[in-house]
Amino acid sequence: MSKDTIHYGLSDPEQNKRLASKADAIKQQARKDGVFFAKKNRPTLTEASLVPYIGRYATAFEEILAKEQGEIKSDMQQSTFTRFKEDMVKRESQIDARIETLEHENQLDLRALDGKPKPHAKKHNPIFAIVLGIIYIGELYYNSLAFAYLGGNPIGAYLIGASVTLIEGILAFAAGKNLVRIEEGDRSRYLQTVVFILINLGIVIAMSTLRARMGDGLQTHTPTWIFFLVNIAFLAGSIVFSKFFFPSTTDTDTASATEEQHRIIEERTAEIKQLLSEKESLKKAFDQEEKTYLYVISLAKTVYEQIDAQYRETVELFKTENLITRSDLGTPVCFLHTIPPLNTTKNNKS
Numbered sequence: 001m002s003k004d005t006i007h008y009g010l011s012d013p014e015q016n017k018r019l020a021s022k023a024d025a026i027k028q029q030a031r032k033d034g035v036f037f038a039k040k041n042r043p044t045l046t047e048a049s050l051v052p053y054i055g056r057y058a059t060a061f062e063e064i065l066a067k068e069q070g071e072i073k074s075d076m077q078q079s080t081f082t083r084f085k086e087d088m089v090k091r092e093s094q095i096d097a098r099i100e101t102l103e104h105e106n107q108l109d110l111r112a113l114d115g116k117p118k119p120h121a122k123k124h125n126p127i128f129a130i131v132l133g134i135i136y137i138g139e140l141y142y143n144s145l146a147f148a149y150l151g152g153n154p155i156g157a158y159l160i161g162a163s164v165t166l167i168e169g170i171l172a173f174a175a176g177k178n179l180v181r182i183e184e185g186d187r188s189r190y191l192q193t194v195v196f197i198l199i200n201l202g203i204v205i206a207m208s209t210l211r212a213r214m215g216d217g218l219q220t221h222t223p224t225w226i227f228f229l230v231n232i233a234f235l236a237g238s239i240v241f242s243k244f245f246f247p248s249t250t251d252t253d254t255a256s257a258t259e260e261q262h263r264i265i266e267e268r269t270a271e272i273k274q275l276l277s278e279k280e281s282l283k284k285a286f287d288q289e290e291k292t293y294l295y296v297i298s299l300a301k302t303v304y305e306q307i308d309a310q311y312r313e314t315v316e317l318f319k320t321e322n323l324i325t326r327s328d329l330g331t332p333v334c335f336l337h338t339i340p341p342l343n344t345t346k347n348n349k350s
Contacts, residue, residue, distance in 0.1 A: 019303075019306060019310065026060050026310075026314050027314050030314045030318040031321045037053060038322040038323070038326035039325065043335075047333060050315075050337065053318065054314075054339075058311065058342055058343070061310065061311040065344065068303045072300050077293055077296040077297070084285075084289050095279050098271075102271060106265050113258065139165050144160075144161030171197075171199055204232060311342055323335070
């Protein structure tokens with residue numbers, strides 16, 4: 001039979017056949033014994049105990065009961081279920097305590113956040129980046145032309161021009177980044193910013209002069225100050241770009257702290273979800289274990305009731321055959337007493 005369902009009062013058909021076969025043999029013996037003792041008018045009419053006459057039947061059925069319940073293993077199942085229940089209650093208590101702690105910590109962190117949302121990457125208008133990119137390309141082109149004018153390999157000239165443009169950009173971005181992250185009294189950043197700008201100005205002056213000479217060689221006669229203003233525009237654009245795009249130290253630290261708090265809260269929430277899932281799994285496992293336990297206990301109870309019924313029927317057969325056959329036509333006092341129960345001390349009791 002399936003153990004997924006509790007079958008109160010039901011038992012295995014094979015077990016019933018086996019039990020009926022054993023009980024029939026004992027009943028046949030009880031009939032013979034009833035006739036045998038009746039011919040001697042025993043038990044006597046005044047005997048108060050029936051045990052000397054039916055004790056062998058009680059013993060036989062107790063042995064059957066012990067074997068059948070031994071196969072059912074209700075004692076073992078009860079011990080297993082009790083241990084499982086104790087472990088489950090202990091684990092559930094641990095889970096509840098852990099969830100309570102996690103929820104309390106989350107409440108404290110949420111109160112500290114005071115409604116601050118999880119920070120997201122700042123979105124920027126791409127137009128400024130596109131304009132700056134065009135300026136960079138122009139700067140790269142004119143720098144490369146200037147170096148090509150000095151002579152040498154054209155590829156080398158472009159590589160040198162690209163390197164100079166990259167250095168200008170890095171220094172400009174570094175200066176702009178420092179400007180937004182400078183804090184009061186932070187002399188090192190002030191000094192760095194000044195150095196970055198001075199180096200860039202030096203490069204700007206040098207490149208402006210070189211471009212002006214290139215213009216004279218090509219007979220365009222473009223004044224140096226025009227190239228200087230173009231380079232200054234490139235430098236200023238890079239600084240402004242970096243100032244807009246890089247967050248301040250305070251903003252960075254605040255965002256980092258807020259993000260960390262949200263991360264910790266999310267981790268605790270995930271752990272709570274996992275613990276609740278484990279608790280639900282424990283509940284399902286307990287329900288299944290309880291069904292199995294109740295099934296086995298019910299089966300053990302049914303087996304006991306069936307064997308006890310066969311035992312009492314056997315005793316009644318003994319008494320019936322004895323009363324029919326005896327010559328004194330009387331009824332012994334012990335026949336009127338309650339039939340002694342089977343001894344189940346060593347077996348499962350329901």
